[in-house]
Amino acid sequence: MQLATDHARALLAAEDVRKVYRTGEIEVEALVDLNLTVQAGEMVAVMGPSGSGKTTLLNCLSGLDDIDGGRVLVEGKDLFAMSDAARTTHRARAMGFVFQSFNLIPVFTAAENVELPLLLGGTPAGQARKRAMEMLDRVGLGHRTRHRPNELSGGEQQRVTIARALASRPAIVWADEPTGNLDSQMAEQIVDLLHELNRADGQTIVLVTHDADIGAAAQRLISMRDGRLVSDERRVVAAGVGDGREDGSGPRRGA
């Protein structure tokens, strides 16, 4: 009963999610009957050894990959009950992504990269550009808006990625090893930025990481092994959690 209530209130709820990889005759269970809820405003770190299913978890819960069983609700909507097109639209509206290797569009400038999800969501070009500039300013790149990815450092590129992920005020941001390609100093800056966004804006963030320090700093730490959740620790963080702005400038808080 408690689970059902949690699910109903949760921004994201995964119920008995199963994912199997098949290579010829061999089947590997990457996620085994996984249950998880994420509340709005949480910053969740997912850790585990290689092959434990962290990235698969992120891919499946964000709808990037199909699942073989169970269901995933985001803002109360079952992702896998939707068509691919509807899921894509939902993703554009409700989710942001930060990848380890930045994955910026190389032929677009920083501002063009950031405004892309806004345009996908139907925001008029002028407003999209304005919002992109704001977000770049927010991540400290207000002076690099016209640069292309190959003209930016790794840390700057990751900041652009974060700005892009947040530009459309998504309900949830997925970050997969966001510091994996950065040196320690840059990594620290990026982690601080994510925490800052979470604290100040109440942005829900789910991040996959190998870095124990990053995991330790999150409000909630989920550990995985062999496709299963083996621990789920919640900590009380002094400020920020659930402290998102209610004036519409912060992220949406889910249904």
Place this chain on the structure above:
Amino acid sequence: MYPERTPALVTLLVVCAAAAAYIAVRRPFLRRLALRQVARRRGEAMLVIGGSVLGTAIIIGSLVVGDTLNFSVRQGAYTNLGPIDEIVTSATIAQGDEAAARLRELRGDPQVDGVLTVRAAEAAAVTGADASRRAEPRISVYEGDLVAAGEFGGSADGGSGLGGPTPVRGEAVVNADLADTMGVGPGDALTLYLYGKPTPFRVARVVPTRGVAGVSTGPVSRNAFLAPGTLVEAARAARSTVEPRTVTFVSNVGGVEDGDAASDAVEGKIRAALGPLTGQGTSVEKAKQALLDAAKAAGDGLGSFFLFIGSFSIIAGVLLLVNIFVMLAEERKSELGMLRAIGMKRSRLVRSFVIEGTVYALVASLVGILVGIGVGRAVVVVAAQIFNSFSAEEGGLTLAFNVTPVSIVNGFALGFLIAFLTVALTSLRISRVNIISAIRDLPTGGVHRTRRRWVIASTVLAALTAAAAVPAIADSQGLGTYLYPALTVVLLCPLLVRLAPKRWVYTAAAAAVLGWGLVANTVRPKVLENGSTVTFVVLGIMLTFSAVFLVSQNQDVLTRPFRRFMLRPTPGGLASRLAIAYPVARKFRTGAILIMYSLVVFTLVLITVLGSLVNATVDNEVANASGGFAVRADFNPANPIPDPARTLTSGRFSGAITDAVPLLVAPGKISNVGRLSRPTDTVVIGADPAIAETGLYPLTKRLDGLGDDRATWRAVMTDRRYVIIDQFLGSTGGGPPTMTFTPGQTLTLTDPATGRAEQKTIAGILKSGNGFYGVGGTSFVSPTILSASAATAQFGGQAKLASALVKTAAGVSDDTVAADLQGQFLPQSLVATRVRQAVEKGFGASRGFFQLMQGFLALGLLVGIAGLGVVMVRAVRERRRTIGVLRALGFPASTVQRAFLTESSFVASEGIVLGAALSVLTSYLLFENDPSFAGTGIGFPIPWLSIAILIAAATVASLLATFWPAHQAARIRPAVALRIAD
């Protein structure tokens, strides 16, 4: 084709292949690396081979077309000459008898295996009556010993076509061509007009048109063989001033073609035997050698013309190869970085690529042979239809498909060398990897500054090319005028980019080269007069490369008008934005495709516009070719129309024909002018002075000081030093004139019968010589016109009254007049040629050839489309991760597909529009600067519909080629594309 080039090509082929083999043997590691790359990446290997195949195929296709024409013309050696190698002709009976007697001494010569003397004349033939009546105004009649003729050439009927007994009086042996034309067989009656008198004959037998039976020194091989004495008696009875010709055929030892080897030696012996007769009207003709040479020249001419047309496609193929190879290296970037990191030198990397490239080049060239033969076959099938639309008299020819080993070897070697060198040079570029960025798959970035020594070297070279440009432009040299200034600008770029922003420099340089390519013909109007195909190829390359470079440097400016559309927050807007961003950012790749497209479309549209221009000029050409004379009447010089100027304008023709200008006709040779390397056949026309008064053949150029066209004609008619020639003198094959002549140049005009030579000055050049081709029933050779008195003075009896130009009265149909003339003057073997009909037929053939060339060029378009397809396939692979991100961000699959299709459409459309616009502009400037169009009232015709169809077809084909990769892109699953693995 081109056997003389085989040794050099094969040597180069062997050197390149041996170099690759040496590396492969000496460095097993490199060999393993290269060969395993080929085996591992079979898809890519197929792409490279596919890209190279077309180059070889186009080359071999062109050579095969040349082989076929050479072979087809050479067939005349079997049908019209057989064992005959040399022909000795005397204009009079007495001299002919003496010549025959003198030539008997050759019978014991070890190089000669036959001497046969006959008498020859022209006649008209009629059979049947009323509705079944058939008439042929122009046939050849011979009398002689047919038993001897049957044995002529070394064996009984050894290819001579004549076997069996000599006909008796009243009998005629006819060859199959004549029998078919007249519809007669053995026993049938046949009336021949011998020296104007109708003489009845019975067909004794029909013999195949082969060897002596098919003998022809002109375009017609409809022959009848009569009893000895028949012609001589007929000439005497008619009191003709022209006696039957005495013709002695000489056969060299050897077969039909190899007997030609002894021609020079035997000719010397013939001349020695004839003694003084050669200067008194007895001519010696190396007929076999002339025919074989003409066959080679025609084959080489047409083959090289197709090679010229195909060169644009070959260049497109080279670019495709470069593009594919660069992309191949991009994909292996991390691998190359690793190899360099573990200590492999750059030179070894290049060698490894060279081994790999050699494998591709060899396989592609071998496959290209088969494809090339197929291409050649297709061209021959279409060309055969065009040739078949003409009769033998009109220059028609039956094409027989033929492929020679020499062409295969040459095409294979050339195709291999092009692919090998392209791959080798590209390897030098792609081996220059930054190890770290290659290993980590990072963008290379950074601007490479040209080293100081290269800057100095290129600046010095720029100074040299600038120095070379000055005299080239001053002399209006075609190639130099275009090439040297362009090279100067390009070579100055390394220096200029140190002084000014790169984009400014490149934009200015591209604009300068493009501008010069467009206006050079205006600044130096004679620059394209030398007709060199190389100049046209260089011009096409200059224009397209510079235009593409200009566009590539300024894509952002060009796409600015579409910004509003691209910024729309709709799937279409986003797809467009992405679609344009990639080509704009990837300058090299996009530029290579743009060049491929624009180069081929440029040529295709140019041919379309020229075809349209040709159609628009029919009336003008008719005016130029007729000179106001709608009909040309050719008749038998042995039985000419007496006083044609009066006869043809009086009696039943008094109201229909207003003027008739008689023409004397003689065979001649021209030498010592322009780039003519050997004496060239011409038909010498001695015109009555009335030609300058009653009509006017427009001239394209005239000697300064003589005045306008009419004044020039008058000068030629009154001053025997002057001649008027045709601009196609010395040209073979198709296409534009291959040589340029200028009024004021001198030439040597020789009477082959007497050897008498005179130096003449070119007073003018005809705008069109079409009205004079085949005049007097002669072969289809270029005319040289002088006054009748000048012709008589030099050629004596050889200049015979054989033709008249006929001016019809206003409102009278040339068709009616022509038919009436032929009916009325059948005894004179009159053949009336309607100039308009001849011109329209010629234009029809030109249209056919333009279409054929367009088809041939479409191969190049295939290269461009294949290139685009390849690039898009590669783009999908390269951008998997980006596609994954876009899909993760919410890009619908359909938008991804749309983006790829839009991107390919954008690049293809840009290349197509660029090529088409450049082509229309270039052809407009050529039109504007061509003096032959000045004052004609012909507007510049732009075939909008044809161009639109061409553009639409190319665009749709491009879209189809990229549909599959676009579909694949849309199917990429985001999670897989991002390769996010635990």
